Amino acid sequence: MQSSDKIRRKGWRIVILVGDKTILRPLSWEDVPAFLQWCRDPELQDLSNGTYPTSLAECGPWYSSLRANRQHKHFAIIARDGRFIGDIELDSISWRRGEAELRICIGDPAYRNRGLGTDAVATLVSYAFFRLHLRLVYLRVYRDNRRAIRCYEKVGFRTVGWLRRAGKLGEREIYLMALTPEDLRAPVRALAG
Numbered sequence: 001m002q003s004s005d006k007i008r009r010k011g012w013r014i015v016i017l018v019g020d021k022t023i024l025r026p027l028s029w030e031d032v033p034a035f036l037q038w039c040r041d042p043e044l045q046d047l048s049n050g051t052y053p054t055s056l057a058e059c060g061p062w063y064s065s066l067r068a069n070r071q072h073k074h075f076a077i078i079a080r081d082g083r084f085i086g087d088i089e090l091d092s093i094s095w096r097r098g099e100a101e102l103r104i105c106i107g108d109p110a111y112r113n114r115g116l117g118t119d120a121v122a123t124l125v126s127y128a129f130f131r132l133h134l135r136l137v138y139l140r141v142y143r144d145n146r147r148a149i150r151c152y153e154k155v156g157f158r159t160v161g162w163l164r165r166a167g168k169l170g171e172r173e174i175y176l177m178a179l180t181p182e183d184l185r186a187p188v189r190a191l192a193g
Contacts, residue, residue: 017075019123021116024075024088031076031084038086038107071095073132077106077120085111088120090128090137098135100128104148118151122184125155129181136180143173152177156185 017024027035071093077086085108090100102124106117128134139157141148157177164171 015073015127017123017127019119021080021114021119022085022123023078023080024120024123025078027074027076027087031087034084034107035087038105073100075124077104077116079111079116083108083111085116086120088124090124090132090134093132093134098133100132100134100137102128102137102139104151113147117148118154121151121155125179125184129184136178138176138178140174140176143175149175149177152179154185155179156183158183 014026016026072089072091073093074087074089076084077088079085086104086106088102088104090102093100102121104117104121104124106112125137128137138160139152141152143149143162157179159175160178161176163174163176165174166172
């Protein structure tokens with residue numbers, strides 16, 4: 001299976017990652033209308049703690065900052081039928097420590113509970129470990145987000161701590177989860193090039 005294709009366009013190196021069920025490609029401006037719709041969803045706003053843009057005016061600066069940030073890798077999640085269904089990212093990449101924070105959102109409700117999130121996470125962490133040479137990927141997830149926790153555990157993430165955060169719905173517990181290359185349970189993606 002081919003997991004990473006590089007395309008050169010106008011001097012930029014574009015990375016496309018291919019998993020069993022999903023394709024990860026850079027988020028494009030054409031994805032913004034669907035992305036905005038998901039960001040306005042109250043359930044998803046709560047899970048993201050309201051940190052993503054909710055208007056087109058907010059999207060321009062946000063999108064520009066993503067493309068220019070060396071400590072950030074943001075991808076659109078594309079289902080095998082070609083539909084843009086969500087996004088996934090490595091954020092706060094510390095190249096010196098070899099660490100990054102993972103975040104994922106399957107925004108299209110019709111594509112949830114089908115293993116696409118697990119496939120996207122497995123594909124991205126394979127890229128993080130075996131192409132970017134990171135040594136640790138970590139994440140934060142609300143304790144009551146059982147669907148996400150199951151996804152992360154299937155890939156090999158383990159809970160390493162927890163904290164409490166006050167939010168719109170009151171105080172909630174957040175699990176801190178981490179993954180190293182040795183903990184990876186999902187099939188390692190063969191990375192080309």
